[in-house]
Amino acid sequence: MYTQAMDTAPKEERKAVRTAEEAQLEARFEARIDDGAFIEAKDWMPEHYRKTLVRQISQHAHSEIVGMLPEGNWVTRAPTLKRKAILLAKIQDEGGHGLYLYAAAETLGVSRDQLLDALHTGRAKYSSIFNYPTLTWADIGVIGWLVDGAAIMNQVPLTRCSYAPYARAMVRICREESFHQRQGYDALMVMMRDGTDAQRALVQDAVNRWWWPSLMMFGPPDSESTHSAQSARWGIKRISNDDLRQKFVDATVEQAKVLGVTMPDPLLKWNDERQRHDFGPIDWDEFWRVVGGHGPCNKERLAARVKAWDDGAWVREAAMAHADKQARKQAVKEKAA
Amino acid sequence: MSDVKAEWPLWEVFVRPKAGLDHKHCGSLHAADAAMAVQMAREVYTRRQEGTSVWVVKSSDITASDPGDKDMYFDPMEDKVYRHPTFYELPEAVNHM
Amino acid sequence: MAATAESVRLKLTPPVQYVLRIADTCLIHAQRLSEWCGHGPVLEEDIALTNMALDLIGQARALLTHAGQLEGQGMDEDQLAFLRDERQFFNLTLVELPMRRSSAHAPGGDFADTTLRNFLLATWLKQLWQGLLSSSDAQLAAIAAKALKEVRYHQQHAGDWVVRLGDGTEESASRMAAALERAWPYTAEMFVADAVDGTAAEQGLGPARSALRSAWLDEVGAVLEEAGLKPPADTPFLSTGTKGVHSEHLGFILAEMQSLQRQHPGGQW
Numbered sequence: 046m047y048t049q050a051m052d053t054a055p056k057e058e059r060k061a062v063r064t065a066e067e068a069q070l071e072a073r074f075e076a077r078i079d080d081g082a083f084i085e086a087k088d089w090m091p092e093h094y095r096k097t098l099v100r101q102i103s104q105h106a107h108s109e110i111v112g113m114l115p116e117g118n119w120v121t122r123a124p125t126l127k128r129k130a131i132l133l134a135k136i137q138d139e140g141g142h143g144l145y146l147y148a149a150a151e152t153l154g155v156s157r158d159q160l161l162d163a164l165h166t167g168r169a170k171y172s173s174i175f176n177y178p179t180l181t182w183a184d185i186g187v188i189g190w191l192v193d194g195a196a197i198m199n200q201v202p203l204t205r206c207s208y209a210p211y212a213r214a215m216v217r218i219c220r221e222e223s224f225h226q227r228q229g230y231d232a233l234m235v236m237m238r239d240g241t242d243a244q245r246a247l248v249q250d251a252v253n254r255w256w257w258p259s260l261m262m263f264g265p266p267d268s269e270s271t272h273s274a275q276s277a278r279w280g281i282k283r284i285s286n287d288d289l290r291q292k293f294v295d296a297t298v299e300q301a302k303v304l305g306v307t308m309p310d311p312l313l314k315w316n317d318e319r320q321r322h323d324f325g326p327i328d329w330d331e332f333w334r335v336v337g338g339h340g341p342c343n344k345e346r347l348a349a350r351v352k353a354w355d356d357g358a359w360v361r362e363a364a365m366a367h368a369d370k371q372a373r374k375q376a377v378k379e380k381a382a
Numbered sequence: 383m384s385d386v387k388a389e390w391p392l393w394e395v396f397v398r399p400k401a402g403l404d405h406k407h408c409g410s411l412h413a414a415d416a417a418m419a420v421q422m423a424r425e426v427y428t429r430r431q432e433g434t435s436v437w438v439v440k441s442s443d444i445t446a447s448d449p450g451d452k453d454m455y456f457d458p459m460e461d462k463v464y465r466h467p468t469f470y471e472l473p474e475a476v477n478h479m
Numbered sequence: 480m481a482a483t484a485e486s487v488r489l490k491l492t493p494p495v496q497y498v499l500r501i502a503d504t505c506l507i508h509a510q511r512l513s514e515w516c517g518h519g520p521v522l523e524e525d526i527a528l529t530n531m532a533l534d535l536i537g538q539a540r541a542l543l544t545h546a547g548q549l550e551g552q553g554m555d556e557d558q559l560a561f562l563r564d565e566r567q568f569f570n571l572t573l574v575e576l577p578m579r580r581s582s583a584h585a586p587g588g589d590f591a592d593t594t595l596r597n598f599l600l601a602t603w604l605k606q607l608w609q610g611l612l613s614s615s616d617a618q619l620a621a622i623a624a625k626a627l628k629e630v631r632y633h634q635q636h637a638g639d640w641v642v643r644l645g646d647g648t649e650e651s652a653s654r655m656a657a658a659l660e661r662a663w664p665y666t667a668e669m670f671v672a673d674a675v676d677g678t679a680a681e682q683g684l685g686p687a688r689s690a691l692r693s694a695w696l697d698e699v700g701a702v703l704e705e706a707g708l709k710p711p712a713d714t715p716f717l718s719t720g721t722k723g724v725h726s727e728h729l730g731f732i733l734a735e736m737q738s739l740q741r742q743h744p745g746g747q748w
Contacts, residue, residue, distance in 0.1 A: 114517050117516045124739040125561070130540075140525050143522060157412060158389045213409075353519065353520070356590075360644070363643060363648045364414035365388055365390065367415070367642070412521070413523065
């Protein structure tokens, strides 16, 4: 799942280009980007390009891992065995996606442990959507429909990102993502079409709570995005926040009609002239509050991840200790032979 | 700050999806030893489909060629497959994530 | 419309109870394993544990569906999983014990408990599935053929971890020893001889549990030795989950697992 937080990173100073040689290398690098060429791990790249990607890819990875928690909350309470299996498979996919992304980030000269440390100490961000609570089973369906839907919209352009290890990870992720949105929508469809009045009320309530946060997944408006220009120049960001957000609204409103739910926005309306849907103002105070660490579940999510990591320390250490012992035994054997 | 020595090494994963095809590089993962690396590679990169072949190689055991365009070559002699932190120490102060 | 969904009542013949013992063991073990999803000690193992849970849920679903057919009242896998009362569940008590989360009335387990239990159980299930390959019940034999491939992998994966942790650091060794102390008494139930098993063996439905003991002890013994672990001495303790009399943990597990179906009688999911 995508993180929008890249645009909200603190402004970084670009170091003044030091030598003529570096200037030449950077010009050549930008020419390659303009040609649509891919950059691989060992190619020369501006330090700022490398740092931007480490941040974006790792925060994307953190989003996947933290994203396992709100859905994991309902695995033991899934209402049928089929839904339990589907949900487990989906969450497991998300763990796998996090893993692919950490692997892509590691090609740039950081280790996964360093990235996790940044997450656990609050220096790194993850998509703020996961700081909202999953209060009913309907939330799980709505997350599949809206949150995965938004993520897919963000992710497809990334398959053409200039940095190839990231692009390759995104291709793998998009391929596996195909069932995530569909299973959520399907779960909601069954409840709306065949379910009880109580179930239908659950679905509408979930939509009311997740709609606006889903729109916020696309990040701040283009006018306020500080890093977008450079990222667009370097082939990291291909489509703007507002454009993606508009695409999402237009696609989703149609899907809502089929489901029989309404969005909690009285200003949501088809505009014939623009050939798009108009929609109401987003509460950016809420967005910045949640991104800043003060949303409903920020502290719990981070605490859960830190606890899992800390509780697992003895396991990781034991595995390494055992591997070392085995390696030493092997060395002794080989010496004796 | 986690102890770099306790971190599980990085392994590159190669999967042959079907008999008759080559092994293809899929990505990497962390594992404590080779047996774990192979098992984890199946869990993560093949979801345990039957009939696939999986190779795992420690990233530090791979020797890489220089990037094709010699003019782009800026780093000192480095034949490892990635810029990888276990190959050199990163000063803590530099970790702006 | 009733405020909560009513429980189903099963007609328990020996074949039905025999199948439910395996089905419920797989289901409750999967339920416990799924508590680790998103909380594993390392991402790769998180994915592996979830794979295991998914395999077990698949086995449980196949067995429950079959049990429903054998039972004759036309119940499906979900009615059996979500609307049966505790006294009609027949899993081994071992799989009810805490794994990761503590509760108000019991401390949680840890990864040592988890991986040891995975290993002990997978070894047992492997013996069982091997015996079921030649079941007089063709459906059961088919389920066994598929499950056997999966459980072999579970046993290998979990066994490797038992060795790693038993022969890792001092801390991991002491945690594994403690986990073994906790789990071992509950393994006696794996090999009890009773009338249900007797009937099953007579009808060629499947092996009696008592027939599995010596092979299980051999395999488990070998891995524990490699791990530097020693099982505690046998005691007269005998758990009774397979008779429908459980530990205090199952009530909480079922309350959580069944909550949505109970709250929404007639709901469609």
